[in-house]
Amino acid sequence: MKALCLSDVSRSFGGLPAVDGLTLTAPAGRVTGLIGPNGAGKTTVVNLITGLLKVGRGRITVGERDVTEASASALARAGVARTFQNIRLIADATVLENVVAGFHRHETTGVLSNLFGLPSSFAERRRLEEKAGALLERFGMTAFAAHPAGSLSYGHQRRIEMMRALAMDPSVLLLDEPVAGMNDSEAHSLAEIFRDVAGQGVAILLIEHNMRFVMSLCTHIYVLASGRLISDGDPEEVGRDPKVIEAYLGS
Amino acid sequence: MKFFLSYIPLFELALFNMLLAFSQYVVLRAGVFSLGTAAFAALGAYTSAILATKLGMSPWIGMAASLVLGAIAGALVAIPLARLRGVFQALATLALVQIMLSITLNWVDVTEGALGINGIPRSVGLFGMFCAVVVVGYFLAVIGASSIGRAFDVIREDETVAVSLGISVPKYHLIAFILSGSIAGFAGGLHAFSSYSITPNEYGFHMLVMVLAMVVLGGRVSVWGPVVGAAILTVLPELLRGFQEYRMVMQGAVLMFAIVFLPRGIVDTAKNIWRARRVAASEAAKTKAVTV
Ligand SMILES: Nc1ncnc2c1ncn2[C@@H]1O[C@H](COP(=O)(O)OP(=O)(O)OP(=O)(O)O)[C@@H](O)[C@H]1O
Ligand SMILES: [Mg+2]
Secondary structure: OOOEEEEEEEEEEOOEEEEEEEEEEEOOOOEEEEEOOOOOOHHHHHHHHOOOOOOOEEEEEEOOEEOOOOOHHHHHHOOEEEOOOOOOOOOOOEHHHHHHHHHHHHOOOOHHHHHOOOHHHHHHHHHHHHHHHHHHHHOOOHHHOOOEHHHOOHHHHHHHHHHHHHHOOOOEEEEEOOOOOOOHHHHHHHHHHHHHHHHOOOEEEEEOOOHHHHHHHOOEEEEEEOOEEEEEEOHHHHHHOHHHHHHHHHO | OHHHHHOHHHHHHHHHHHHHHHHHHHHHHOOOOOOOHHHHHHHHHHHHHHHHHOOOOOHHHHHHHHHHHHHHHHHHHHHHHOOOOHHHHHHHHHHHHHHHHHHHHHOHHHHOHHHOEOOOOOOOOHHHHHHHHHHHHHHHHHHHOOHHHHHHHHHHHOHHHHHHOOOOHHHHHHHHHHHHHHHHHHHHHHHHHHOOOEOHHHHOHHHHHHHHHHHHHHOOOOOHHHHHHHHHHHHHHHHOHHHHHHHHHHHHHHHHHHHHHOOOOHHHHHHHHHHHHHHHHHHHHHHHHHHO
Protein backbone atom coordinates (compact mmCIF):
# COMPACT_ATOMS: atom_id res chain seq x y z
CA MET A 1 0.00 0.00 0.00
CA LYS A 2 1.69 3.16 -1.18
CA ALA A 3 0.47 6.73 -1.18
CA LEU A 4 1.44 9.29 -3.78
CA CYS A 5 2.58 12.63 -2.38
CA LEU A 6 3.51 15.84 -4.13
CA SER A 7 4.96 18.65 -2.09
CA ASP A 8 5.36 22.15 -3.47
CA VAL A 9 5.86 20.85 -7.04
CA SER A 10 6.41 23.41 -9.78
CA ARG A 11 7.21 23.35 -13.44
CA SER A 12 7.20 26.10 -16.03
CA PHE A 13 7.53 26.20 -19.79
CA GLY A 14 9.53 29.07 -21.22
CA GLY A 15 9.07 31.12 -18.05
CA LEU A 16 5.31 30.50 -17.87
CA PRO A 17 4.35 28.39 -14.86
CA ALA A 18 2.20 25.39 -15.84
CA VAL A 19 2.18 23.89 -12.34
CA ASP A 20 2.92 26.21 -9.45
CA GLY A 21 3.61 25.02 -5.91
CA LEU A 22 1.25 22.06 -5.95
CA THR A 23 0.96 19.94 -2.82
CA LEU A 24 -1.33 16.94 -2.83
CA THR A 25 -1.72 13.44 -1.45
CA ALA A 26 -3.42 10.49 -3.08
CA PRO A 27 -3.73 7.85 -0.36
CA ALA A 28 -3.72 4.13 -1.10
CA GLY A 29 -7.16 2.60 -1.41
CA ARG A 30 -8.85 5.85 -2.41
CA VAL A 31 -9.84 7.64 -5.59
CA THR A 32 -8.54 11.19 -5.40
CA GLY A 33 -9.83 13.77 -7.86
CA LEU A 34 -7.83 16.41 -9.71
CA ILE A 35 -10.04 18.82 -11.60
CA GLY A 36 -9.74 22.22 -13.19
CA PRO A 37 -10.57 24.11 -16.39
CA ASN A 38 -8.78 23.48 -19.69
CA GLY A 39 -5.11 24.34 -19.55
CA ALA A 40 -5.07 24.26 -15.74
CA GLY A 41 -2.02 22.00 -15.73
CA LYS A 42 -3.61 18.61 -14.91
CA THR A 43 -1.91 16.60 -17.65
CA THR A 44 1.36 18.34 -16.79
CA VAL A 45 0.98 17.02 -13.23
CA VAL A 46 0.62 13.48 -14.58
CA ASN A 47 3.68 13.95 -16.79
CA LEU A 48 5.67 15.23 -13.82
CA ILE A 49 4.66 12.31 -11.62
CA THR A 50 5.49 9.74 -14.30
CA GLY A 51 8.88 11.29 -15.03
CA LEU A 52 8.07 12.24 -18.62
CA LEU A 53 8.70 15.85 -17.58
CA LYS A 54 11.43 16.95 -15.21
CA VAL A 55 10.26 18.58 -12.02
CA GLY A 56 11.40 22.20 -11.71
CA ARG A 57 11.02 22.47 -7.94
CA GLY A 58 9.51 20.32 -5.20
CA ARG A 59 9.38 16.67 -4.27
CA ILE A 60 7.36 13.65 -5.36
CA THR A 61 7.22 10.47 -3.29
CA VAL A 62 5.58 7.10 -3.81
CA GLY A 63 5.26 5.38 -0.46
CA GLU A 64 8.59 5.97 1.26
CA ARG A 65 10.52 6.41 -1.94
CA ASP A 66 11.56 9.80 -3.34
CA VAL A 67 10.92 9.57 -7.08
CA THR A 68 11.46 13.23 -8.00
CA GLU A 69 14.49 12.43 -10.16
CA ALA A 70 13.51 8.90 -11.25
CA SER A 71 13.32 8.10 -14.96
CA ALA A 72 9.97 7.32 -16.54
CA SER A 73 10.75 3.65 -17.05
CA ALA A 74 12.08 3.25 -13.50
CA LEU A 75 8.85 4.80 -12.17
CA ALA A 76 6.75 2.45 -14.25
CA ARG A 77 8.73 -0.50 -12.97
CA ALA A 78 8.15 0.79 -9.45
CA GLY A 79 4.41 0.51 -10.06
CA VAL A 80 3.20 3.90 -11.30
CA ALA A 81 0.78 3.40 -14.20
CA ARG A 82 -1.12 5.93 -16.27
CA THR A 83 -3.53 6.37 -19.13
CA PHE A 84 -3.11 9.03 -21.79
CA GLN A 85 -5.68 11.74 -22.38
CA ASN A 86 -4.86 11.73 -26.10
CA ILE A 87 -5.06 7.89 -26.33
CA ARG A 88 -1.75 6.30 -27.26
CA LEU A 89 -2.19 2.73 -28.42
CA ILE A 90 -0.40 0.63 -31.00
CA ALA A 91 -3.02 1.07 -33.68
CA ASP A 92 -2.00 -1.88 -35.87
CA ALA A 93 -1.64 -4.32 -33.00
CA THR A 94 -4.65 -6.22 -31.71
CA VAL A 95 -6.46 -5.33 -28.52
CA LEU A 96 -4.95 -8.39 -26.85
CA GLU A 97 -1.41 -7.46 -27.93
CA ASN A 98 -1.88 -3.94 -26.60
CA VAL A 99 -2.95 -5.26 -23.22
CA VAL A 100 -0.17 -7.87 -23.10
CA ALA A 101 2.35 -5.01 -23.54
CA GLY A 102 1.20 -3.74 -20.14
CA PHE A 103 2.57 -6.83 -18.41
CA HIS A 104 6.15 -5.93 -19.29
CA ARG A 105 7.26 -5.18 -15.77
CA HIS A 106 6.09 -8.59 -14.60
CA GLU A 107 7.84 -10.58 -17.27
CA THR A 108 10.26 -12.97 -15.65
CA THR A 109 11.83 -14.83 -18.56
CA GLY A 110 15.47 -13.84 -18.97
CA VAL A 111 16.98 -12.30 -22.08
CA LEU A 112 18.79 -15.51 -22.99
CA SER A 113 15.69 -17.71 -22.82
CA ASN A 114 13.96 -15.20 -25.05
CA LEU A 115 16.88 -15.08 -27.47
CA PHE A 116 17.03 -18.84 -27.81
CA GLY A 117 13.32 -19.50 -27.70
CA LEU A 118 13.42 -21.71 -24.64
CA PRO A 119 10.06 -23.16 -23.60
CA SER A 120 9.82 -20.67 -20.74
CA SER A 121 9.58 -17.87 -23.30
CA PHE A 122 6.53 -19.48 -24.97
CA ALA A 123 4.98 -20.42 -21.64
CA GLU A 124 5.24 -16.81 -20.52
CA ARG A 125 3.49 -15.59 -23.65
CA ARG A 126 0.59 -17.99 -23.05
CA ARG A 127 0.37 -17.01 -19.40
CA LEU A 128 0.27 -13.28 -20.23
CA GLU A 129 -2.35 -13.80 -22.92
CA GLU A 130 -4.51 -15.62 -20.41
CA LYS A 131 -4.15 -12.81 -17.89
CA ALA A 132 -4.90 -10.25 -20.60
CA GLY A 133 -7.97 -12.30 -21.52
CA ALA A 134 -9.22 -12.00 -17.95
CA LEU A 135 -8.86 -8.21 -18.08
CA LEU A 136 -10.71 -8.10 -21.40
CA GLU A 137 -13.55 -9.99 -19.82
CA ARG A 138 -13.70 -7.61 -16.88
CA PHE A 139 -14.02 -4.67 -19.29
CA GLY A 140 -16.53 -6.44 -21.53
CA MET A 141 -14.11 -6.44 -24.46
CA THR A 142 -13.58 -10.16 -25.05
CA ALA A 143 -15.28 -10.01 -28.44
CA PHE A 144 -12.72 -7.45 -29.60
CA ALA A 145 -9.58 -9.36 -28.63
CA ALA A 146 -8.43 -9.92 -32.22
CA HIS A 147 -9.43 -6.47 -33.53
CA PRO A 148 -6.72 -3.97 -34.42
CA ALA A 149 -6.88 -1.39 -31.62
CA GLY A 150 -6.95 1.52 -34.07
CA SER A 151 -10.18 0.30 -35.67
CA LEU A 152 -12.27 0.70 -32.52
CA SER A 153 -14.33 3.60 -31.14
CA TYR A 154 -12.79 6.11 -28.72
CA GLY A 155 -14.72 4.59 -25.85
CA HIS A 156 -13.24 1.20 -26.54
CA GLN A 157 -9.77 2.63 -27.06
CA ARG A 158 -9.95 4.34 -23.66
CA ARG A 159 -10.81 0.99 -22.15
CA ILE A 160 -7.76 -0.59 -23.78
CA GLU A 161 -5.65 2.17 -22.22
CA MET A 162 -7.08 1.29 -18.82
CA MET A 163 -6.58 -2.44 -19.28
CA ARG A 164 -2.98 -1.86 -20.29
CA ALA A 165 -2.42 0.29 -17.20
CA LEU A 166 -4.09 -2.29 -14.95
CA ALA A 167 -1.97 -5.03 -16.50
CA MET A 168 0.95 -3.32 -14.80
CA ASP A 169 -0.70 -4.20 -11.49
CA PRO A 170 0.17 -0.71 -10.27
CA SER A 171 0.29 0.68 -6.78
CA VAL A 172 -0.40 4.18 -8.14
CA LEU A 173 -2.79 4.66 -11.06
CA LEU A 174 -3.12 8.00 -12.85
CA LEU A 175 -6.21 8.31 -15.05
CA ASP A 176 -6.22 11.29 -17.42
CA GLU A 177 -9.85 11.83 -18.45
CA PRO A 178 -10.73 8.13 -18.70
CA VAL A 179 -14.43 8.58 -19.49
CA ALA A 180 -14.21 11.55 -21.87
CA GLY A 181 -16.77 11.06 -24.62
CA MET A 182 -18.53 8.14 -22.93
CA ASN A 183 -22.23 8.08 -22.06
CA ASP A 184 -23.46 7.78 -18.46
CA SER A 185 -23.98 4.05 -18.43
CA GLU A 186 -20.53 3.38 -19.89
CA ALA A 187 -19.00 5.72 -17.32
CA HIS A 188 -20.99 4.01 -14.59
CA SER A 189 -19.61 0.58 -15.41
CA LEU A 190 -16.06 1.96 -15.32
CA ALA A 191 -16.72 3.66 -11.98
CA GLU A 192 -17.46 0.20 -10.58
CA ILE A 193 -14.11 -1.05 -11.80
CA PHE A 194 -12.21 1.93 -10.38
CA ARG A 195 -13.84 1.44 -6.99
CA ASP A 196 -12.82 -2.20 -7.11
CA VAL A 197 -9.24 -1.38 -8.01
CA ALA A 198 -8.97 1.23 -5.27
CA GLY A 199 -10.49 -1.30 -2.90
CA GLN A 200 -7.47 -3.51 -3.48
CA GLY A 201 -5.20 -0.81 -2.10
CA VAL A 202 -4.26 1.14 -5.22
CA ALA A 203 -3.87 4.92 -4.97
CA ILE A 204 -5.88 6.38 -7.87
CA LEU A 205 -5.56 9.95 -9.08
CA LEU A 206 -8.49 10.73 -11.35
CA ILE A 207 -8.56 13.66 -13.74
CA GLU A 208 -11.96 14.23 -15.27
CA HIS A 209 -14.23 16.96 -16.58
CA ASN A 210 -17.39 14.96 -15.96
CA MET A 211 -18.31 16.41 -12.55
CA ARG A 212 -20.94 13.90 -11.64
CA PHE A 213 -18.44 11.12 -12.25
CA VAL A 214 -15.76 12.78 -10.10
CA MET A 215 -18.16 13.62 -7.30
CA SER A 216 -19.50 10.07 -7.12
CA LEU A 217 -16.08 8.40 -6.99
CA CYS A 218 -13.70 10.62 -5.11
CA THR A 219 -13.25 11.00 -1.41
CA HIS A 220 -11.08 14.06 -1.82
CA ILE A 221 -10.83 16.52 -4.71
CA TYR A 222 -8.11 19.01 -5.62
CA VAL A 223 -8.95 21.92 -7.89
CA LEU A 224 -6.30 23.42 -10.11
CA ALA A 225 -6.53 26.69 -12.06
CA SER A 226 -3.64 28.18 -14.02
CA GLY A 227 -1.30 25.73 -12.34
CA ARG A 228 -2.25 26.68 -8.77
CA LEU A 229 -4.28 24.83 -6.23
CA ILE A 230 -7.37 26.98 -5.60
CA SER A 231 -9.40 24.61 -3.47
CA ASP A 232 -9.48 21.11 -2.04
CA GLY A 233 -11.71 19.07 0.19
CA ASP A 234 -14.45 16.47 -0.02
CA PRO A 235 -16.82 16.66 -3.00
CA GLU A 236 -19.40 18.75 -1.16
CA GLU A 237 -16.94 21.34 0.10
CA VAL A 238 -15.40 21.73 -3.31
CA GLY A 239 -18.80 21.92 -5.01
CA ARG A 240 -19.81 24.80 -2.73
CA ASP A 241 -16.55 26.74 -2.99
CA PRO A 242 -17.19 30.06 -4.79
CA LYS A 243 -13.58 30.11 -6.07
CA VAL A 244 -14.17 26.84 -7.90
CA ILE A 245 -17.40 28.03 -9.45
CA GLU A 246 -15.69 31.23 -10.52
CA ALA A 247 -12.71 29.38 -12.05
CA TYR A 248 -15.00 27.21 -14.15
CA LEU A 249 -17.28 30.04 -15.25
CA GLY A 250 -14.36 32.35 -15.93
CA SER A 251 -12.62 29.97 -18.30
CA MET B 1 19.13 -28.58 -64.42
CA LYS B 2 21.52 -26.56 -66.51
CA PHE B 3 19.07 -23.68 -66.34
CA PHE B 4 19.07 -23.97 -62.56
CA LEU B 5 22.88 -24.13 -62.37
CA SER B 6 23.26 -20.91 -64.31
CA TYR B 7 21.19 -19.19 -61.68
CA ILE B 8 23.14 -20.41 -58.67
CA PRO B 9 25.13 -17.17 -58.29
CA LEU B 10 21.88 -15.21 -58.33
CA PHE B 11 20.35 -17.43 -55.65
CA GLU B 12 23.45 -17.09 -53.53
CA LEU B 13 23.32 -13.34 -53.89
CA ALA B 14 19.65 -13.33 -52.90
CA LEU B 15 20.39 -15.39 -49.79
CA PHE B 16 23.32 -13.14 -48.84
CA ASN B 17 21.06 -10.12 -49.28
CA MET B 18 18.41 -11.75 -47.08
CA LEU B 19 20.94 -12.06 -44.27
CA LEU B 20 21.92 -8.43 -44.65
CA ALA B 21 18.25 -7.48 -44.72
CA PHE B 22 17.71 -9.45 -41.48
CA SER B 23 20.43 -7.35 -39.89
CA GLN B 24 18.76 -4.14 -41.05
CA TYR B 25 15.32 -5.47 -40.11
CA VAL B 26 16.14 -6.17 -36.50
CA VAL B 27 17.23 -2.60 -35.77
CA LEU B 28 14.33 -1.05 -37.64
CA ARG B 29 11.89 -3.28 -35.80
CA ALA B 30 13.23 -1.92 -32.52
CA GLY B 31 12.85 1.64 -33.75
CA VAL B 32 16.59 2.17 -34.24
CA PHE B 33 17.43 4.02 -37.43
CA SER B 34 20.83 2.35 -37.86
CA LEU B 35 22.56 2.26 -41.22
CA GLY B 36 25.47 0.29 -39.81
CA THR B 37 24.73 -3.06 -41.47
CA ALA B 38 27.21 -2.47 -44.31
CA ALA B 39 29.96 -1.62 -41.80
CA PHE B 40 29.29 -4.74 -39.69
CA ALA B 41 29.23 -6.86 -42.85
CA ALA B 42 32.58 -5.43 -43.96
CA LEU B 43 34.02 -6.21 -40.54
CA GLY B 44 32.79 -9.80 -40.81
CA ALA B 45 33.97 -10.27 -44.38
CA TYR B 46 37.46 -8.93 -43.69
CA THR B 47 37.76 -10.90 -40.46
CA SER B 48 36.99 -14.16 -42.25
CA ALA B 49 39.10 -13.31 -45.29
CA ILE B 50 42.14 -12.31 -43.25
CA LEU B 51 41.92 -15.33 -40.94
CA ALA B 52 41.64 -17.64 -43.94
CA THR B 53 44.27 -16.16 -46.25
CA LYS B 54 46.87 -14.87 -43.79
CA LEU B 55 46.54 -17.36 -40.95
CA GLY B 56 45.11 -20.30 -42.82
CA MET B 57 42.31 -20.81 -40.35
CA SER B 58 39.29 -22.97 -41.05
CA PRO B 59 36.12 -21.34 -42.36
CA TRP B 60 34.25 -22.37 -39.21
CA ILE B 61 36.60 -20.38 -37.03
CA GLY B 62 36.48 -17.50 -39.50
CA MET B 63 32.69 -17.32 -39.51
CA ALA B 64 32.45 -17.69 -35.75
CA ALA B 65 34.96 -14.86 -35.35
CA SER B 66 32.99 -12.72 -37.81
CA LEU B 67 29.81 -13.26 -35.85
CA VAL B 68 31.40 -12.53 -32.50
CA LEU B 69 33.25 -9.44 -33.71
CA GLY B 70 30.03 -8.19 -35.32
CA ALA B 71 28.23 -8.59 -32.01
CA ILE B 72 30.98 -6.78 -30.12
CA ALA B 73 31.01 -3.97 -32.67
CA GLY B 74 27.22 -3.68 -32.35
CA ALA B 75 27.47 -3.39 -28.58
CA LEU B 76 30.28 -0.83 -28.79
CA VAL B 77 28.24 1.29 -31.19
CA ALA B 78 25.05 1.05 -29.16
CA ILE B 79 26.52 2.53 -26.00
CA PRO B 80 27.63 5.96 -27.27
CA LEU B 81 24.58 6.14 -29.55
CA ALA B 82 22.06 5.44 -26.79
CA ARG B 83 20.98 9.06 -26.57
CA LEU B 84 20.57 9.57 -30.30
CA ARG B 85 17.34 9.03 -32.20
CA GLY B 86 16.09 9.05 -35.77
CA VAL B 87 18.14 11.04 -38.21
CA PHE B 88 21.00 11.49 -35.73
CA GLN B 89 21.27 7.73 -35.32
CA ALA B 90 21.30 7.43 -39.09
CA LEU B 91 24.11 9.97 -39.43
CA ALA B 92 26.23 8.44 -36.67
CA THR B 93 25.94 4.94 -38.15
CA LEU B 94 26.55 6.30 -41.63
CA ALA B 95 29.84 7.62 -40.27
CA LEU B 96 30.56 4.07 -39.15
CA VAL B 97 30.28 2.87 -42.75
CA GLN B 98 32.65 5.64 -43.81
CA ILE B 99 35.17 4.73 -41.13
CA MET B 100 35.05 1.05 -42.09
CA LEU B 101 35.51 1.99 -45.73
CA SER B 102 38.55 4.12 -45.03
CA ILE B 103 40.09 1.39 -42.89
CA THR B 104 39.62 -1.29 -45.54
CA LEU B 105 40.92 1.06 -48.23
CA ASN B 106 43.91 2.46 -46.39
CA TRP B 107 45.20 -0.18 -44.01
CA VAL B 108 46.91 -1.83 -46.96
CA ASP B 109 49.21 -4.13 -44.95
CA VAL B 110 46.26 -6.02 -43.61
CA THR B 111 43.40 -5.42 -46.05
CA GLU B 112 45.30 -5.14 -49.36
CA GLY B 113 43.60 -1.77 -49.91
CA ALA B 114 41.43 -1.12 -52.94
CA LEU B 115 42.45 -4.36 -54.60
CA GLY B 116 40.73 -6.29 -51.88
CA ILE B 117 41.59 -9.75 -50.61
CA ASN B 118 41.78 -12.51 -53.21
CA GLY B 119 42.20 -16.24 -53.15
CA ILE B 120 39.82 -16.93 -50.26
CA PRO B 121 39.06 -20.66 -50.34
CA ARG B 122 35.48 -21.11 -51.45
CA SER B 123 33.93 -23.23 -48.75
CA VAL B 124 30.33 -22.06 -48.58
CA GLY B 125 27.89 -22.89 -51.34
CA LEU B 126 24.23 -22.42 -52.06
CA PHE B 127 23.20 -25.01 -49.51
CA GLY B 128 25.29 -23.44 -46.75
CA MET B 129 23.83 -20.02 -47.50
CA PHE B 130 20.33 -21.45 -47.49
CA CYS B 131 20.87 -23.09 -44.12
CA ALA B 132 22.21 -19.83 -42.71
CA VAL B 133 19.12 -17.93 -43.86
CA VAL B 134 16.78 -20.53 -42.38
CA VAL B 135 18.61 -20.61 -39.06
CA VAL B 136 18.86 -16.82 -38.71
CA GLY B 137 15.25 -16.37 -39.87
CA TYR B 138 13.97 -18.94 -37.40
CA PHE B 139 16.03 -17.38 -34.64
CA LEU B 140 14.59 -13.93 -35.42
CA ALA B 141 11.05 -15.32 -35.55
CA VAL B 142 11.49 -16.84 -32.10
CA ILE B 143 12.90 -13.60 -30.70
CA GLY B 144 10.13 -11.64 -32.39
CA ALA B 145 7.46 -13.69 -30.66
CA SER B 146 9.11 -13.33 -27.26
CA SER B 147 9.17 -10.57 -24.71
CA ILE B 148 12.01 -8.95 -26.69
CA GLY B 149 9.90 -8.69 -29.85
CA ARG B 150 7.00 -7.24 -27.88
CA ALA B 151 9.28 -4.60 -26.36
CA PHE B 152 10.75 -3.80 -29.81
CA ASP B 153 7.26 -3.25 -31.22
CA VAL B 154 6.17 -0.88 -28.47
CA ILE B 155 9.42 1.12 -28.64
CA ARG B 156 9.15 1.45 -32.42
CA GLU B 157 5.53 2.56 -32.37
CA ASP B 158 5.66 4.92 -29.39
CA GLU B 159 8.65 5.40 -27.16
CA THR B 160 6.66 7.44 -24.64
CA VAL B 161 4.29 4.52 -24.15
CA ALA B 162 7.25 2.16 -23.92
CA VAL B 163 8.88 4.02 -21.04
CA SER B 164 5.49 4.43 -19.36
CA LEU B 165 5.19 0.64 -19.33
CA GLY B 166 8.62 0.28 -17.74
CA ILE B 167 10.45 -0.80 -20.89
CA SER B 168 14.10 0.20 -20.75
CA VAL B 169 14.76 1.65 -24.20
CA PRO B 170 18.60 1.63 -23.95
CA LYS B 171 18.55 -2.06 -23.00
CA TYR B 172 16.46 -3.08 -26.00
CA HIS B 173 18.36 -0.81 -28.37
CA LEU B 174 21.53 -2.53 -27.17
CA ILE B 175 20.01 -5.95 -27.86
CA ALA B 176 18.94 -4.79 -31.33
CA PHE B 177 22.40 -3.45 -32.16
CA ILE B 178 24.09 -6.66 -30.98
CA LEU B 179 21.74 -8.80 -33.07
CA SER B 180 22.18 -6.54 -36.09
CA GLY B 181 25.97 -6.54 -35.74
CA SER B 182 26.26 -10.28 -35.29
CA ILE B 183 23.94 -11.14 -38.19
CA ALA B 184 25.73 -8.75 -40.56
CA GLY B 185 29.15 -9.92 -39.36
CA PHE B 186 28.13 -13.52 -39.95
CA ALA B 187 26.71 -12.64 -43.38
CA GLY B 188 29.97 -10.91 -44.28
CA GLY B 189 31.94 -14.00 -43.24
CA LEU B 190 29.73 -16.26 -45.35
CA HIS B 191 30.08 -13.92 -48.28
CA ALA B 192 33.87 -13.95 -48.04
CA PHE B 193 33.90 -17.75 -48.04
CA SER B 194 31.52 -18.02 -50.96
CA SER B 195 33.02 -15.53 -53.37
CA TYR B 196 36.85 -16.01 -53.61
CA SER B 197 37.49 -12.30 -53.17
CA ILE B 198 36.21 -9.22 -51.41
CA THR B 199 36.79 -5.52 -52.05
CA PRO B 200 36.10 -2.47 -49.86
CA ASN B 201 33.61 -0.86 -52.22
CA GLU B 202 31.21 -3.78 -52.08
CA TYR B 203 30.48 -2.71 -48.52
CA GLY B 204 29.83 0.93 -49.18
CA PHE B 205 27.00 3.31 -49.83
CA HIS B 206 25.45 1.08 -52.47
CA MET B 207 25.00 -1.81 -50.05
CA LEU B 208 23.62 0.52 -47.40
CA VAL B 209 20.91 1.88 -49.71
CA MET B 210 20.09 -1.54 -51.11
CA VAL B 211 19.65 -3.17 -47.70
CA LEU B 212 17.55 -0.30 -46.41
CA ALA B 213 15.38 -0.46 -49.53
CA MET B 214 14.84 -4.19 -49.03
CA VAL B 215 13.44 -3.80 -45.54
CA VAL B 216 11.40 -0.70 -46.31
CA LEU B 217 9.88 -2.50 -49.30
CA GLY B 218 9.37 -5.84 -47.57
CA GLY B 219 8.30 -4.66 -44.12
CA ARG B 220 9.90 -4.41 -40.71
CA VAL B 221 7.61 -6.24 -38.30
CA SER B 222 7.21 -9.73 -39.74
CA VAL B 223 10.45 -11.66 -40.38
CA TRP B 224 9.13 -12.38 -43.85
CA GLY B 225 9.47 -8.69 -44.68
CA PRO B 226 13.24 -8.72 -45.24
CA VAL B 227 13.00 -12.07 -47.06
CA VAL B 228 10.46 -10.76 -49.56
CA GLY B 229 12.20 -7.39 -49.93
CA ALA B 230 15.59 -9.00 -50.55
CA ALA B 231 14.14 -11.49 -53.05
CA ILE B 232 12.43 -8.76 -55.07
CA LEU B 233 15.35 -6.35 -55.09
CA THR B 234 17.82 -9.08 -56.04
CA VAL B 235 15.77 -10.57 -58.85
CA LEU B 236 14.37 -7.36 -60.29
CA PRO B 237 17.72 -6.00 -61.53
CA GLU B 238 18.33 -9.35 -63.25
CA LEU B 239 15.06 -9.08 -65.12
CA LEU B 240 16.03 -5.59 -66.23
CA ARG B 241 19.55 -6.59 -67.14
CA GLY B 242 19.61 -4.32 -70.16
CA PHE B 243 19.34 -1.34 -67.84
CA GLN B 244 22.28 -2.23 -65.61
CA GLU B 245 23.43 1.40 -65.33
CA TYR B 246 20.07 2.38 -63.87
CA ARG B 247 20.29 -0.06 -60.97
CA MET B 248 20.65 2.65 -58.35
CA VAL B 249 17.95 4.75 -59.99
CA MET B 250 15.60 1.80 -59.91
CA GLN B 251 16.35 1.06 -56.27
CA GLY B 252 15.75 4.67 -55.40
CA ALA B 253 12.47 4.61 -57.28
CA VAL B 254 11.34 1.42 -55.53
CA LEU B 255 12.26 2.92 -52.18
CA MET B 256 10.25 6.05 -52.89
CA PHE B 257 7.31 4.05 -54.18
CA ALA B 258 7.33 1.89 -51.04
CA ILE B 259 7.55 4.86 -48.69
CA VAL B 260 4.68 6.69 -50.38
CA PHE B 261 2.28 3.86 -51.17
CA LEU B 262 3.28 1.05 -48.81
CA PRO B 263 4.79 2.76 -45.78
CA ARG B 264 4.52 -0.49 -43.81
CA GLY B 265 6.05 -2.62 -46.55
CA ILE B 266 4.55 -5.45 -48.57
CA VAL B 267 4.37 -8.18 -45.93
CA ASP B 268 3.10 -6.10 -43.03
CA THR B 269 0.52 -4.35 -45.21
CA ALA B 270 -0.71 -7.70 -46.47
CA LYS B 271 -0.84 -9.04 -42.93
CA ASN B 272 -2.89 -6.06 -41.73
CA ILE B 273 -5.33 -6.42 -44.61
CA TRP B 274 -5.70 -10.13 -43.94
CA ARG B 275 -6.28 -9.47 -40.26
CA ALA B 276 -8.92 -6.83 -40.96
CA ARG B 277 -10.69 -9.20 -43.38
CA ARG B 278 -10.77 -11.97 -40.83
CA VAL B 279 -12.20 -9.66 -38.18
CA ALA B 280 -14.80 -8.35 -40.63
CA ALA B 281 -15.76 -11.90 -41.54
CA SER B 282 -16.23 -12.92 -37.92
CA GLU B 283 -18.29 -9.76 -37.33
CA ALA B 284 -20.49 -10.58 -40.31
CA ALA B 285 -20.98 -14.11 -39.03
CA LYS B 286 -22.06 -12.73 -35.65
CA THR B 287 -24.61 -10.25 -37.04
CA LYS B 288 -26.01 -13.01 -39.20
CA ALA B 289 -26.39 -15.24 -36.19
CA VAL B 290 -28.23 -12.43 -34.39
CA THR B 291 -30.63 -11.65 -37.26
CA VAL B 292 -31.42 -15.33 -37.78
N1 LIG C 1 5.45 20.17 -23.19
C1 LIG C 1 4.95 21.41 -23.06
N2 LIG C 1 5.61 22.47 -23.57
C2 LIG C 1 5.12 23.72 -23.43
N3 LIG C 1 3.98 24.01 -22.81
C3 LIG C 1 3.26 23.01 -22.29
C4 LIG C 1 3.71 21.65 -22.39
N4 LIG C 1 2.81 20.86 -21.78
C5 LIG C 1 1.83 21.68 -21.32
N5 LIG C 1 2.11 22.97 -21.63
C6 LIG C 1 1.29 24.13 -21.25
O1 LIG C 1 0.97 23.99 -19.88
C7 LIG C 1 -0.36 24.42 -19.62
C8 LIG C 1 -1.11 23.31 -18.94
O2 LIG C 1 -1.40 22.28 -19.87
P1 LIG C 1 -2.05 20.89 -19.48
O3 LIG C 1 -2.09 20.06 -20.69
O4 LIG C 1 -1.35 20.34 -18.30
O5 LIG C 1 -3.52 21.31 -19.07
P2 LIG C 1 -4.76 20.40 -18.68
O6 LIG C 1 -5.24 20.85 -17.35
O7 LIG C 1 -4.43 18.97 -18.82
O8 LIG C 1 -5.84 20.82 -19.77
P3 LIG C 1 -6.99 19.95 -20.48
O9 LIG C 1 -8.16 19.93 -19.57
O10 LIG C 1 -7.27 20.72 -21.73
O11 LIG C 1 -6.41 18.62 -20.75
C9 LIG C 1 -0.95 24.84 -20.96
O12 LIG C 1 -0.86 26.23 -21.06
C10 LIG C 1 -0.04 24.16 -21.95
O13 LIG C 1 0.03 24.91 -23.14
MG1 LIG D 1 -5.07 17.44 -19.94
